[in-house]
Amino acid sequence: MMIKFFLLLFLSVTQLLSNSIGHIMIGNNSYTTLQESYRYYDRQGEEIKLFKDEKNRDSDSLLTFVLKENTGSCTGYGLEVGAFEVQGDELVLYTSWERTGLADKSPFGAQIKRYVADDNASLRVVSSKVYIESVKRSESDESGMKYLYDKPQTKQENEKLQKYVGLIEKYYKGDFVFDKEATKLILEVKEALKPKNGSVWKKN
Numbered sequence: 001m002m003i004k005f006f007l008l009l010f011l012s013v014t015q016l017l018s019n020s021i022g023h024i025m026i027g028n029n030s031y032t033t034l035q036e037s038y039r040y041y042d043r044q045g046e047e048i049k050l051f052k053d054e055k056n057r058d059s060d061s062l063l064t065f066v067l068k069e070n071t072g073s074c075t076g077y078g079l080e081v082g083a084f085e086v087q088g089d090e091l092v093l094y095t096s097w098e099r100t101g102l103a104d105k106s107p108f109g110a111q112i113k114r115y116v117a118d119d120n121a122s123l124r125v126v127s128s129k130v131y132i133e134s135v136k137r138s139e140s141d142e143s144g145m146k147y148l149y150d151k152p153q154t155k156q157e158n159e160k161l162q163k164y165v166g167l168i169e170k171y172y173k174g175d176f177v178f179d180k181e182a183t184k185l186i187l188e189v190k191e192a193l194k195p196k197n198g199s200v201w202k203k204n
């Protein structure tokens with residue numbers, strides 16, 4: 001009875017709503033994609049998983065990437081939107097984070113991550129740039145985040161900034177960018193996310 005209870009609880013908070021299978025070429029390698037819709041507590045969205053081939057779909061994926069996710073309630077929510085692009089033997093991941101309404105503690109920013117495919121069809125990260133404001137600016141007084149736009153004036157303030165940057169780089173697995181480079185990153189991601197032929201997979 002207890003096992004049945006936990007199973008019903010799990011099914012009530014985590015639900016895969018639909019999925020679809022596809023294929024893509026990166027360099028000379030063929031990969032299988034599995035796109036899934038999901039709902040988990042206050043999160044719902046779509047993600048895509050990448051496998052070396054269709055026979056390995058029961059094993060761990062090479063990567064899992066969010067295409068769209070809403071987090072929050074009717075008073076405000078965070079929105080994460082992503083897309084892929086194939087450039088020769090490289091796979092490029094674009095992600096944007098936005099917030100609306102009262103979702104003051106949802107992130108804002110962008111990331112571009114580049115993978116290269118080797119002869120064994122494995123993927124290796126060659127570049128990852130990220131800019132993230134983890135909360136709304138009015139909520140950042142106690143965080144080193146405020147020194148992204150209010151330049152640190154003391155050693156202690158600079159240490160707070162470096163601590164914040166280090167946490168973001170660790171969590172998002174990327175190199176933090178600042179100022180003009182951050183603005184360029186955000187604009188590049190916005191351009192990449194514009195609909196092209198109605199596909200989440202874009203090819204050059």
